[in-house]
Amino acid sequence: MMPQRSDRLAAWWRTFAVQGSWNYRTLVGPGIAYGMLPLLRRIHAGDPVGLRDSVERNMRSFNGHPYLCAMAVGALARLEYDRVEVETVDRFRTALRGPLGTLGDRVVWAEWRPFCLLVAAVLFGLGISPVAAAAAFLILYNAGHLYLRAWAFVRGWEAGLDVGRILHESWLDRAAGKLGPANMLLLGAAAVIAGRVLVRQAQYGPVPWALLAGGVLFGVLAFRWPRRGGRLAVGLLLSIPVVWLLAEAGLN
C-alpha cells in the first residue's frame, strides 16, 4: 500500500532520532529501521512476514551522516514499496553508505557548522549581545539543517535507486568548496575577537608585540601540524594552574 503523507511526515520526524541507538556493531542501522517503520507498516500492511523481513534487512549495519540518513530512509522505503529485489537493495544499501557519510561530514560538520559558529562569534565581536549571537547561530545553522533534512528525505523517496545521481549532481559539494576559504577568514577573526575579550576581561592592558608575534607563529605552526599544535594549546592551558601553585608554594 502506498504510504500516505502523514506516514512520510512521521518518518521524516523520526530521522531526527536516527542516531538514538547508535552502537559499534550495527552503527546507525537500528535508527534507519526505526525511521522507516511508519512507511514500512503502510507498505507491508496485512503482511507481517514481509514487515519482519524488511525491518530485519534495514536494521543491519549502516552508516552515514545523520542529516543525510533521511535520504537513505526515503530511498530504502521507496525500494520496499517498488518491490525491488532483495539482492539489489543490499547492494544499493552498501553503495549508499560511503557518499552519505563523506559528503555529509564534509558539508555539515567540517564547513556549515563552523561557518555558522564563526559568524556568531564575529557578530559578537561587532557588538551584538551574547544571547543574540548564540541565537543567530542556532537560527542560521538550523535553517540549513532543516532544509537539508527535508531535501534529502523528499529526494530519497522520489528517486529511490537513482539517489546516487542526485547526490552526484547536487549543490552540496559545491557549497562545501565555497565555505572553506570563508571559514579560514572567519576563524582568524574569531581568534582575535576571543583574544580581545580575554584581555579586556582580565584588564590585562596592551598585549606585547612579542606575544602577538608568538600567537601568529603558533597559529601557523598549529595549522601545519594540527595534532601537535592542538595538544600544545591544551598543554599551555593546563600549565597555568601548575605555574600558579608553584608560585604560591614558593611565596609561602
Next chain:
Amino acid sequence: MELSDLALTPGIWLALVVAGGLLGLDAVSWPQIMISRPLVSATVGGAVLGNAGAGFIVGLILEIDAMRHPPLGAARYPDTGPAGLVAGAGFAAAGGSGTGALVTALISGWTMGWIGALSVYARRRLNEHLLSPVEDLAARPKRLERRHRLAMGLDFARGCILVAAFLIPVAAMTRLAAAGPAQPRVLGYAMAAILLSVAGSAGASARVTAFGIKGWPLLLAGAGVTGLVMAVAT
C-alpha cells in the same frame, strides 16, 4: 562556602541538570540542532546564573578548541553540551571575572568534555546489547521502537548525571579561584598562555575545516584585518 554563595538554589541546580540532559541528548541522539555546541551551552549556563556574557566567553574559547574535533568517521570528540553548560555556569557563579576563575572554568569544561566522551563510548557499548538480537526485534517492531527510545532516554540520563556530578564542584572551585593569581608575573603568564592557546587551537581547527587546502594566509588575513579594525575603532 554555601550553595547560596554560588548563586545555585535547588531550583537552578535542577534546571541546569535537566538542561544538561537535553544538551547531552542533542549532540548525537536527538534532535541535533546544535544546542550542544559550547558556544550555546556555555551561554545558557551563564544566562541561567544571570551572566550570559560570562558563559559566552568560556563558550567561545571552548568552541575554538572543539572545532578541531569534528565527528568525522569513528573519531572521538568531547561531549561539549553538558561540559559547556557547567563551565559557563561555573564562570558566571564566580561573577564572570578573574583570570583564575576563567582558567578553572576552561580546564573544567575541557576535562568534563572528555569524561563525557568516555560516557558516550560506554553508552554506545550498552546500545549493542539493547539493540540485539536483530531477529527478535525485527519480529516485534514495537519492541524495536521501545528499545530505541530507551537508548535515547539513557543518553538524556547520561547528560543529567554529568551535570549533577560536576556542577557544584566546578562552581565552587571557580569561585575559590576567582581571587587569583595574585602575583603579577603569574597573571602575566596565565594571560599569555591563554592567548597562545587560543591561537594554537584556531590554527589546528582551521586545518580541520580547510580539508587540506593551503589556507593559513587566509587565516592570517582574517586575524590581521580584524585586529586592524579593532585597533582603529579603539
